[in-house]
Amino acid sequence: MPLTRLVINGEMHQVDVSPEMPLIWVLRDTLGLTGTKYGCGQGLCGSCTVHLDGNAARSCVTPVSAAASSIITTIEGLSSVGGYPLQRAWLAEKVPQCGYCQPGQIMAAAALLASNPLPTDAEIDAAMSGILCRCGTYQRIRSAIHRAASRGGGT
Amino acid sequence: MIVRNELNRRDFLKVGGVSLLVGVYLSGCGDSPTISPTLVPSPSPSSTATDEPTPEPTATPRPTPNPEATMQAGIFIQVDGSGLVTGYIPRTELGQGSLTSFAMIIAEEMDQPLEQVHVVHSPLDINYGDLHTGGSDSISYYFSRLTKAASQARALLVTAAARIWEVPYESCTTNDGKVLHEETGNWFTYAELVEPASQIAISDVAAIASAKDPSQYQIIGTPIADRDSQEMIDGSTIYGPDVTLPGMLYAAMAFPPDLRGRVAGFDATETLRVPGVQGAFAIDSGMAVVADNTWSAMQGVESLQVTWKPGKNTQLSSATVRDNLLANLDLPANENSQVLEAVYEVPFYAHAPLEPMNCVAHVTADSCEIWAPTQNPGQALSRVSAITGLSMDAIHFHIPRVGGGFGRRLLVDYVEQAVQISSKAGAPVKLTWTREQDMRHGFFHPLSVHLASIDLTQPGLPQINSQTFQSWDNLTYAWRSVTNFTDAFVRECFLDEMAHALGRDPYELRLDLLPGELHNVLDSVVQNSSWGDPLQPGYGRGIACWSTWNVTPVAQVAEVSVSADGQVRVHRVVCAIDCGSAVNPNMVTAQMEGGIVWGLTAALKNSIEIEQGAVIQSNFADYPLLKIDEMAHSLHQKLDKSAATFSLVAKALKEIVTWAIEERTKGRVKVVLINENLGL
Numbered sequence: 008m009p010l011t012r013l014v015i016n017g018e019m020h021q022v023d024v025s026p027e028m029p030l031i032w033v034l035r036d037t038l039g040l041t042g043t044k045y046g047c048g049q050g051l052c053g054s055c056t057v058h059l060d061g062n063a064a065r066s067c068v069t070p071v072s073a074a075a076s077s078i079i080t081t082i083e084g085l086s087s088v089g090g091y092p093l094q095r096a097w098l099a100e101k102v103p104q105c106g107y108c109q110p111g112q113i114m115a116a117a118a119l120l121a122s123n124p125l126p127t128d129a130e131i132d133a134a135m136s137g138i139l140c141r142c143g144t145y146q147r148i149r150s151a152i153h154r155a156a157s158r159g160g161g162t
Numbered sequence: 163m164i165v166r167n168e169l170n171r172r173d174f175l176k177v178g179g180v181s182l183l184v185g186v187y188l189s190g191c192g193d194s195p196t197i198s199p200t201l202v203p204s205p206s207p208s209s210t211a212t213d214e215p216t217p218e219p220t221a222t223p224r225p226t227p228n229p230e231a232t233m234q235a236g237i238f239i240q241v242d243g244s245g246l247v248t249g250y251i252p253r254t255e256l257g258q259g260s261l262t263s264f265a266m267i268i269a270e271e272m273d274q275p276l277e278q279v280h281v282v283h284s285p286l287d288i289n290y291g292d293l294h295t296g297g298s299d300s301i302s303y304y305f306s307r308l309t310k311a312a313s314q315a316r317a318l319l320v321t322a323a324a325r326i327w328e329v330p331y332e333s334c335t336t337n338d339g340k341v342l343h344e345e346t347g348n349w350f351t352y353a354e355l356v357e358p359a360s361q362i363a364i365s366d367v368a369a370i371a372s373a374k375d376p377s378q379y380q381i382i383g384t385p386i387a388d389r390d391s392q393e394m395i396d397g398s399t400i401y402g403p404d405v406t407l408p409g410m411l412y413a414a415m416a417f418p419p420d421l422r423g424r425v426a427g428f429d430a431t432e433t434l435r436v437p438g439v440q441g442a443f444a445i446d447s448g449m450a451v452v453a454d455n456t457w458s459a460m461q462g463v464e465s466l467q468v469t470w471k472p473g474k475n476t477q478l479s480s481a482t483v484r485d486n487l488l489a490n491l492d493l494p495a496n497e498n499s500q501v502l503e504a505v506y507e508v509p510f511y512a513h514a515p516l517e518p519m520n521c522v523a524h525v526t527a528d529s530c531e532i533w534a535p536t537q538n539p540g541q542a543l544s545r546v547s548a549i550t551g552l553s554m555d556a557i558h559f560h561i562p563r564v565g566g567g568f569g570r571r572l573l574v575d576y577v578e579q580a581v582q583i584s585s586k587a588g589a590p591v592k593l594t595w596t597r598e599q600d601m602r603h604g605f606f607h608p609l610s611v612h613l614a615s616i617d618l619t620q621p622g623l624p625q626i627n628s629q630t631f632q633s634w635d636n637l638t639y640a641w642r643s644v645t646n647f648t649d650a651f652v653r654e655c656f657l658d659e660m661a662h663a664l665g666r667d668p669y670e671l672r673l674d675l676l677p678g679e680l681h682n683v684l685d686s687v688v689q690n691s692s693w694g695d696p697l698q699p700g701y702g703r704g705i706a707c708w709s710t711w712n713v714t715p716v717a718q719v720a721e722v723s724v725s726a727d728g729q730v731r732v733h734r735v736v737c738a739i740d741c742g743s744a745v746n747p748n749m750v751t752a753q754m755e756g757g758i759v760w761g762l763t764a765a766l767k768n769s770i771e772i773e774q775g776a777v778i779q780s781n782f783a784d785y786p787l788l789k790i791d792e793m794a795h796s797l798h799q800k801l802d803k804s805a806a807t808f809s810l811v812a813k814a815l816k817e818i819v820t821w822a823i824e825e826r827t828k829g830r831v832k833v834v835l836i837n838e839n840l841g842l
Contacts, residue, residue, distance in 0.1 A: 028455075032455055032457040036455035036456055036457070040397075041397070041404035042397020044401075044517070045518070046597065047782055048781075049783070051781055051782040052782050082395075082396065083398075085396075097395045098392065098395065101748055102395075103387075103391050104257035104258070104259075104752055105257025105564065105566040106257065106395075107515075107516045107566060110397045113395055136789040139789065140516070140787075141514060141515055141568075142566060143757070143759025143760065145788075146755055146793060149790065
């Protein structure tokens with residue numbers, strides 16, 4: 008198999024995997040970047056959300072070959088591209104319960120704030136409604152996004 | 163000179179201390195100081211530079227800290243030579259926040275900085291208590307035990323210092339991980355005292371160790387975030403699926419189509435051609451494929467040719483279960499127009515935690531090491547011992563933080579599978595179920611039907627006849643709150659039917675009929691929800707209450723609208739819980755918020771249907787969860803404190819979303835599906 012080149016969190020990687028392998032398993036199993044979570048495998052829950060060229064994408068339904076031409080950011084690299092204030096807002100609002108979905112929630116929120124620094128509730132709904140939380144932290148997620156936005160901390 | 167300086171405590175403590183929680187709206191505390199593992203303010207005032215104790219000349223030689231020394235306070239608490247305190251408690255952290263609360267209790271009683279207290283899972287020894295996490299009692303069970311152990315640990319350290327200084331025990335105080343003698347200005351760190359304290363028998367201090375008066379609490383009662391929050395949001399928390407071992411294979415499974423079927427035979431020729439696949443074989447509950455990565459294993463499963471042996475459930479269907487249970491209700495003819503009756507139904511539900519079932523196991527000829535995201539390591543240990551033939555001493559469990567359990571992880575089927583796969587593969591393996599397998603092969607909340615009735619000429623509490631599916635093959639199990647939410651749903655919906663029929667206010671009818679322990683929370687939600695004030699057209703309010711496990715009263719008022727086309731929207735939920743004092747009020751609030759989401763989800767979103775022994779639903783497309791845009795926008799959580807109680811509940815009640823819509827279609831309700839109830 009030809010090596011696939013990936014740029015992830017500012018670093019170049021070469022991986023020897025099937026081009027159809029979903030990006031999530033390359034991140035988790037091949038490269039050990041386990042902050043990106045498997046939840047559904049069908050693009051339905053958003054726990055696996057990463058950024059491709061700054062846009063939120065579901066890594067469980069993105070073949071690695073389709074990601075090779077993009078700049079990939081995962082939760083492990085978010086703070087180095089400006090996600091730290093958003094993560095601080097998450098702490099301030101005491102968002103996580105079990106925490107499993109939160110990397111995906113934060114990646115989706117970071118992509119939202121990068122394109123829309125002061126979103127309304129309706130805009131938060133539109134951007135975040137595909138990211139499921141079974142514990143029920145939605146109210147705090149909304150508050151954390153507003154908090155980060157009000158401090159100009161989304162990008 | 164260091165003393166406990168009440169004046170230096172944070173402002174919100176002055177108004178929000180444990181004894182003063184009544185009436186504090188927690189949801190309005192967004193700007194209060196946040197405490198996280200990296201941002202923990204010291205609980206005591208002495209952590210600032212200006213307060214640092216100044217060593218004074220003294221004739222007493224300082225003990226030399228011994229990094230190798232450890233001091234035990236019973237089985238629950240150990241202090242090592244660096245002064246780090248470790249609590250050993252047999253509880254799993256699944257998001258309920260128990261481990262944070264345990265650390266708060268220990269830090270409080272020891273006067274130890276919170277960041278210098280770690281809590282880990284205890285050895286699997288019943289001397290530590292029940293070896294499972296369930297029943298919502300972790301904090302209420304361990305509060306007194308940890309308070310006692312921590313106060314004894316403190317007493318050992320103080321005794322060691324008093325003996326060195328040759329001063330009375332009573333003349334010493336503790337603060338910020340130090341023992342202090344105010345008269346002379348002498349002080350020792352706990353690290354300095356560990357070795358001499360380890361020489362003192364705990365029986366020597368049992369009589370003098372005393373727990374703090376709650377009025378002295380500086381940590382207990384403060385609303386703090388889960389201590390793992392930083393790691394959870396930067397992706398560094400290691401959940402079960404994130405464990406990686408050298409030489410580990412990745413395992414996936416194929417399950418029979420019917421619940422609890424078996425493998426009759428298989429052909430793995432195509433599977434073994436999938437790049438990365440290393441093997442395929444049958445285990446007790448299905449087929450396993452091991453590979454170099456998860457995706458190859460899952461691809462290998464897709465290529466398997468399996469002949470299945472049907473199990474005992476092939477005739478099972480939820481429709482038939484429903485009909486049979488309804489027949490058992492023995493519905494009365496109801497000739498009497500003064501008798502009000504209604505039938506309620508609750509379907510099967512799946513737990514569906516976001517982290518699917520998974521387990522890492524490494525079985526060798528003489529040992530077994532397991533990373534198990536389980537609520538029930540005690541049962542897992544005995545099952546693994548039975549499967550492997552190894553003695554329990556040869557089996558070592560690691561319990562990682564878990565991405566949700568809700569009762570599902572009290573069953574250890576996936577642990578058994580990982581152990582069988584590792585044994586057959588001869589390698590460490592990481593088993594990960596797909597979401598579809600997690601949805602279809604779990605242990606479901608049981609379907610039930612309920613007939614409620616009352617003679618309106620003699621209003622009282624309704625008679626309720628409940629019929630619940632009895633699994634003959636271990637198909638159902640505890641689901642968040644177990645039966646509390648079903649029982650509350652039926653009674654509370656029917657009380658609203660009664661109020662409607664009698665022309666009574668639903669709140670006032672409840673005050674008349676329900677025990678006094680519920681009046682406090684009912685009054686609270688009525689006062690805080692503008693109950694009785696007019697609402698815009700299409701909107702209504704409902705009220706409900708329940709005493710969970712007959713211990714924790716909760717009430718809620720929901721503001722709901724029903725659009726012209728029948729779309730139900732819950733806009734606001736006002737919630738009151740009377741749980742007594744809370745170790746970490748933030749966790750109580752979080753549990754109530756989560757319980758509301760679970761109630762909304764169960765009422766509005768999903769159910770599990772079974773046909774010919776197979777679950778129909780498979781993933782979040784056909785078992786949808788509530789989404790952020792469907793969440794009630796404004797919640798008010800309120801902690802009430804009964805005057806006479808000091809019971810501790812951190813993982814409090816978490817269901818009660820059984821409100822009624824007043825502006826519902828008129829007429830008698832005969833059969834009400836829970837999913838449709840709000841849409842009437």
